[in-house]
Amino acid sequence: MERLEFRLLGFPEFRLNGRRVELALRKAAALLIYLAEAGGPVAREVAATLLWPETDEEAARARLRRTLHKIRVAFGTEVIAAAGASLSLHPALAVELDSKVFEHACNVGPLDEASDIYRGDYLGGFSLPDCPEFDEWVFFRREALRSRLVQALERTIEAKIAGGEPRSAVVHATRLAALDPLSESAHRHLIRAHLAAGDRAAAERQIESCVRLLRDELGVGPDPATLALVREPTQDVTLDVPRTRYVEVDGIHLAYQTVGSGPTDIGLVPGFISHVERIWEDSRCRAWISAISRMGRLILFDRRGMGLSDRVGVRPTVETTAQDILAVMNAAGSRRALLIGASEGGPGCVRFAIDHPDRLIGLVLWGSLAKGSRASDYPFALTAAQYDLWKQRLIAGWGGPAEIETFAPGLSGDRQAETWWAGLLRAASSPGAVAGLLEALRDTDVRSLLARVSAPTVVLHRSGDRAVRVEAGRLLAAGIPGARFIEVAGNDHWFWVGDQQPLLDSIGALARSS
Structure with missing residues (x-):
């Protein structure tokens, strides 16, 4: 069985039986990636509309046929199966996506392996400016995988510290802090790792770096719990965070x-x-x-x-x-x-x-x-259409303090609260993943x-x-x-x-x- 490999963490690469295949046409690469991630048949009209949104239906289908031909020529074999009105990767191929391997490792471990697989953000440096729906799909997928990486790193750091491997914890925590330099939580993970490794000087330097970044970039000071990590905490500063x-x-x-x-x-x-x-x-x-x-x-x-x-x-x-x-x-x-x-x-x-x-x-x-959501006998909620517009607004602001003025108007304008909320959103979910949660809420009764x-x-x-x-x-x-x-x-x-x-x-x- 022929083996088709996708390397999608970073700029995309394709290999057939170990041989790297170059796809000069970006939309050919995009089509392959979309089909691989779908894991099943995709309607031709969906693929055509996704990649040629401003083109009429007949012209889009013609461009889709030419793109399929170029993919066949590049690989020297059929890698896409066309069955009537749908397209899918050829069932005779053994397909591997590093994005899927990464997710599997996040779910079942080992978490070290998961973070090693993540060599770069999903489709980093790859975009289709004239295909906004495709770029939006990539954005959601990228944020979901990045969120999984943060989760895997946090869990790995705690496991390494608990398992008596603080030096390894420092390596993972350094990577975590680099992913989001304005996350006070990430800095705390690195400070704890340095302390576990017995390097108090490095922990104090990290606190200084954290304080400087928060002050210069956000205009806020650190949480007392951060400062308390390298001094004897007073009773009213913080609680000991329990083990997860x-x-x-x-x-x-x-x-x-x-x-x-x-x-x-x-x-x-x-x-x-x-x-x-x-x-x-x-x-x-x-x-x-x-x-x-x-x-x-x-x-x-x-x-x-x-x-x-x-x-x-x-x-x-x-x-x-x-x-x-x-x-x-x-x-x-x-x-x-x-x-x-x-x-x-x-x-x-x-x-x-x-x-x-x-x-x-x-x-x-x-x-x-x-x-x-609203019904004739439940008039004090948003209609389904209004709810979907609110959902879009929330997702559009993801990564920042999205909708804090709705959830906590008393904290709107509080830079420290806004920074915390933005960081919690990024760590807790991703735009694509939270969309499904919000849709479930909309339909709850x-x-x-x-x-x-x-x-x-x-x-x-x-x-x-x-x-x-x-x-x-x-x-x-x-x-x-x-x-x-x-x-x-x-x-x-x-x-x-x-x-x-x-x-x-x-x-x-x-x-x-x-």
Whole structure:
């Protein structure tokens, strides 16, 4: 069987049976790459429109035929199979893509191998300026793979330090810091690696570099937790970041942490964006975690497809979120827990409450909702079309502090908060991956399940919430038997910003009643 190899991490290269094949025509290369990544048949009209968007249908098809001929000539054999109205790579070929090999190594290990495979950004230096849809597809794919690299490096660094290989951790951490020089988290990984290797001077130089970059590029100072790494931390500077652990469910690895040791287990089910390690970088988040961990043992986790958990190729559902909650509780040794469903995490908590009532102490739903988009009997959400426009705006701003003025208007203009949020977004997901998560939220509807929730429930919502209107919270509470609704003053969607006391009081009351 002939072997066709794609080297797509970096400027693209193609090899047939070990022989490098030159494709002078960029659109020929683009067609091959698109078919290889698709992994199955692609309609001719889709390929033609993608590569010749401004050309009429007949002319585009003619150009597609000429491109197929040039590919055949370059390789000296048929590498693309044309079956009626569709195209695919020839089934007789053994095909290998380094991008797919990289993803496989990220999923199953070894992680060292994954970072070695990543020799450059996806299709680095390759673009088709007259094909905006193709370039957008490349952008999403590039960001997804880059996000996986960051995740692999972070996990490798921690594993190397824990395994007594600090010098190797320094190598990986140096690469991580170079990927995103303005990420304070990346600098902290490198500082910790230097300290683990016994090189305090290098750690202090790295802190100086971090301080200088943040000051010169962003006009902000470092978080006290960064400075505390090389001095004796005071009690109010930071909490020790707990170890991130993993549990496997359906072949997917979920990242989780436990904080505190109280008698009551409290599980936080996050919204559409989360990262169990990056949340510690914000002083407000740390203060909130500290407050909750004094009430009980807090269980933090990233849902599948998000943060440090494995990426998945399918849209998450409320059923899979309920499965994730159960898997993490089992892994943490939790028999029963009080669940806090934040924003989009709420519908998954509702599903869990119905599927596993015996595992639930109570529910606290913050800024949450029962349905993701508007309907005639649910008028206080965006229409599907409006939602898709908002999704496009969020994705367009990815990499920066996207939509912080919606989620936390109280922090808009706060350079340190904006830098943290931008870094968390980049680490937690990618534009292409988060699009699927947002589409799943848009299509969520658990209204028919609310009446079946039997757990004690408190619903809290800020009166001026810009992300999820307060009416959504009222409906949620009205639909759950016996639920209590608390309207909180303010317009910040994030629970750790603004007045947090009503939320802390509600959690404390339910925890004590258990």
